[in-house]
Amino acid sequence: MLKFIPYVFKSLWRHRARTLLTVSGTAVALLVFCFIGAVQQGMLALTSGDDAGRTLIVFQENRFCPQSSRLPQDYESTIAKLPGVQDVVPVKVFTNNCRASLDAIVFQGVQPEKLKAWRDIDLQSGNWSAFSGQDDAALVGIDVATRRGLSVGDKFTIGDVSVVVQGVFKSPAAAENNLIFTQLDFLQRARGANDVGTVTMLEVHLNDTADPEALAKQIDQEFHAGPVGTTTRTKGMFQADTLADLAELIGFVHWLGYACVGLVLSLVATTTVMSVQDRIKEHAVLQTLGLRPLRVFSLVMTESLLLSTLGGILGVAGSVLLLSSAGMSVAAEGVTIAFEPSLSLAMQGLVVAVAVGVLAGLAPGWHASRTEIVPALRHA
Amino acid sequence: MPLVEVIDVSKEYANGEETIRPLDGVSLSIEEGDYVSLMGASGSGKSTLLNLIAGIDQATAGEIIVAGTDITKLSRGKLADWRAAHIGYIFQTHNLIPVLTAYENVELPLLLLPMSSGERRKRVEIAMEAVDLTSRATHYPRQMSGGQEQRVGIARAIVANPTVVVADEPTGSLDDETTEQILQLLSRVNEELNMTLLMVTHDADAGARARRRIRLERGRLMENGKELQTAKLHTA
Numbered sequence: 001m002l003k004f005i006p007y008v009f010k011s012l013w014r015h016r017a018r019t020l021l022t023v024s025g026t027a028v029a030l031l032v033f034c035f036i037g038a039v040q041q042g043m044l045a046l047t048s049g050d051d052a053g054r055t056l057i058v059f060q061e062n063r064f065c066p067q068s069s070r071l072p073q074d075y076e077s078t079i080a081k082l083p084g085v086q087d088v089v090p091v092k093v094f095t096n097n098c099r100a101s102l103d104a105i106v107f108q109g110v111q112p113e114k115l116k117a118w119r120d121i122d123l124q125s126g127n128w129s130a131f132s133g134q135d136d137a138a139l140v141g142i143d144v145a146t147r148r149g150l151s152v153g154d155k156f157t158i159g160d161v162s163v164v165v166q167g168v169f170k171s172p173a174a175a176e177n178n179l180i181f182t183q184l185d186f187l188q189r190a191r192g193a194n195d196v197g198t199v200t201m202l203e204v205h206l207n208d209t210a211d212p213e214a215l216a217k218q219i220d221q222e223f224h225a226g227p228v229g230t231t232t233r234t235k236g237m238f239q240a241d242t243l244a245d246l247a248e249l250i251g252f253v254h255w256l257g258y259a260c261v262g263l264v265l266s267l268v269a270t271t272t273v274m275s276v277q278d279r280i281k282e283h284a285v286l287q288t289l290g291l292r293p294l295r296v297f298s299l300v301m302t303e304s305l306l307l308s309t310l311g312g313i314l315g316v317a318g319s320v321l322l323l324s325s326a327g328m329s330v331a332a333e334g335v336t337i338a339f340e341p342s343l344s345l346a347m348q349g350l351v352v353a354v355a356v357g358v359l360a361g362l363a364p365g366w367h368a369s370r371t372e373i374v375p376a377l378r379h380a
Numbered sequence: 381m382p383l384v385e386v387i388d389v390s391k392e393y394a395n396g397e398e399t400i401r402p403l404d405g406v407s408l409s410i411e412e413g414d415y416v417s418l419m420g421a422s423g424s425g426k427s428t429l430l431n432l433i434a435g436i437d438q439a440t441a442g443e444i445i446v447a448g449t450d451i452t453k454l455s456r457g458k459l460a461d462w463r464a465a466h467i468g469y470i471f472q473t474h475n476l477i478p479v480l481t482a483y484e485n486v487e488l489p490l491l492l493l494p495m496s497s498g499e500r501r502k503r504v505e506i507a508m509e510a511v512d513l514t515s516r517a518t519h520y521p522r523q524m525s526g527g528q529e530q531r532v533g534i535a536r537a538i539v540a541n542p543t544v545v546v547a548d549e550p551t552g553s554l555d556d557e558t559t560e561q562i563l564q565l566l567s568r569v570n571e572e573l574n575m576t577l578l579m580v581t582h583d584a585d586a587g588a589r590a591r592r593r594i595r596l597e598r599g600r601l602m603e604n605g606k607e608l609q610t611a612k613l614h615t616a
Contacts (some may be wrong), residue, residue: 003491010479230396285475288436289536290464290492292457377471 026311052236084210109187126167313354
């Protein structure tokens with residue numbers, strides 16, 4: 001079969017405009033497919049994993065936007081005394097846009113020592129001591145830095161908050177790469193004295209034996225009669241609840257991913273059918289020379305596979321390039337979904353492209369291989 | 381034993397409600413090295429007989445034995461393998477693959493046979509030289525004249541050294557001068573390469589070049605005014 005590969009390539013090149021259009025159409029459809037897959041994976045990453053189940057988020061009762069949740073910071077010491085609690089991290093959140101946005105900036109104010117202890121971040125540039133030693137210092141996630149063109153030493157202002165970038169970090173949790181960390185007390189004071197002594201949420205890290213659900217209930221009961229009521233959920237559930245509206249939209253969008261697959265299938269199948277119809281006589285000549293019907297079938301299948309696989313490779317490569325270079329994300333209520341490329345997503349895209357190539361080639365390949373030679377030779 | 385034996389072969393096909401029977405129990409034998417022309421009126425069934433012998437059409441009844449193999453008993457796949465090894469087919473309209481060069485067109489049948497690339501190259505060069513087209517090896521069919529295309533078609537038919545070369549109206553689409561060149565080339569193929577040749581033609585002058593001239597009339601094969609019979613085959 002390999003001996004016929006040059007013939008297959010030349011056959012595809014014979015109608016180069018048609019071939020290029022099919023490949024580019026396939027590439028665009030696969031790019032969209034992978035992009036949608038990246039959004040879904042980003043959503044899944046927020047709601048699954050160890051961190052999502054073993055960390056509790058304490059938020060003000062009946063509040064959704066981080067701007068409106070104001071918990072007394074001293075709740076930290078009360079929660080820290082509960083059995084099963086390993087540590088409590090008070091977090092002040094400030095975002096320039098509480099609604100769904102593709103370019104929301106989310107600041108998280110955290111005490112430097114707690115940030116270092118509980119967030120798995122790797123500084124790509126800058127240093128910790130500069131961050132800890134300067135009041136208005138900020139560590140910027142790599143995706144925000146890419147999107148906004150920020151580097152160490154830059155001043156950055158959003159609304160009332162002005163910071164100096166003292167480090168750019170990368171985190172294995174893709175969503176964190178869209179955050180900007182500042183010192184807690186800086187962010188509490190940044191928008192006036194009204195926020196001093198309050199935090200947006202408390203991150204409760206549990207030890208191995210603690211029951212997250214039981215502890216969440218216990219925390220809420222503890223503050224039920226207090227000045228500010230709380231709603232405590234696992235981090236995964238908190239993020240899922242916060243992004244519920246977006247999740248519904250993302251759930252719908254995944255059908256568009258399937259539509260893209262259907263589009264590729266019809267595109268490649270149409271091109272392959274046209275190619276076979278153009279060459280009824282040529283296939284009969286090849287069979288006269290001694291090509292087995294199965295080999296004619298294989299030739300058509302190879303053409304179909306090449307079209308879709310080439311388009312798939314271009315589309316997947318394009319999506320990887322786009323997703324890795326643009327640092328894209330969508331945020332709502334201060335929670336960010338990062339669109340990250342992944343090997344599994346790339347493989348999924350390629351498998352889809354190959355599978356579609358096989359499916360698209362089946363019927364025309366079968367038709368070409370079953371053609372009666374003599375009538376086909378008379379074909380104009 | 382004859383190289384080709386056609387024994388009591390019939391072919392019929394439906395045309396609407398009508399059944400057409402272009403061949404009705406015909407028999408024919410061809411010896412190794414023969415040059416046979418098959419003539420007859422249009423629609424007499426001569427191309428049908430040629431296609432049956434070439435293994436690209438199926439007989440309704442009878443046996444066709446080529447080099448000891450009854451090809452009517454072969455499956456589609458086996459028949460394709462058999463054609464690759466035993467048949468060289470020259471078409472009326474050349475039927476070269478337009479995206480392949482002259483060299484690649486001639487090489488095509490060899491890709492189906494177990495052969496090293498060196499051996500393939502050697503055989504293609506010999507075939508191209510035999511049809512005097514070495515200088516056109518890299519040309520595509522669209523860059524060649526009808527006569528040159530047909531010579532490439534002949535090179536493609538002989539390159540695998542087949543048991544039988546069949547030619548279906550090989551000069552049907554050519555002018556007189558080119559027809560003469562092609563007929564001379566076919567005679568050389570038969571005489572110098574000692575290849576068995578069966579040519580279908582409606583042109584009496586072309587048919588006269590063959591050593592044996594057979595006519596197909598009303599579904600019967602006639603040679604020298606007599607009908608060819610099965611019984612005569614094995615004594616021929």
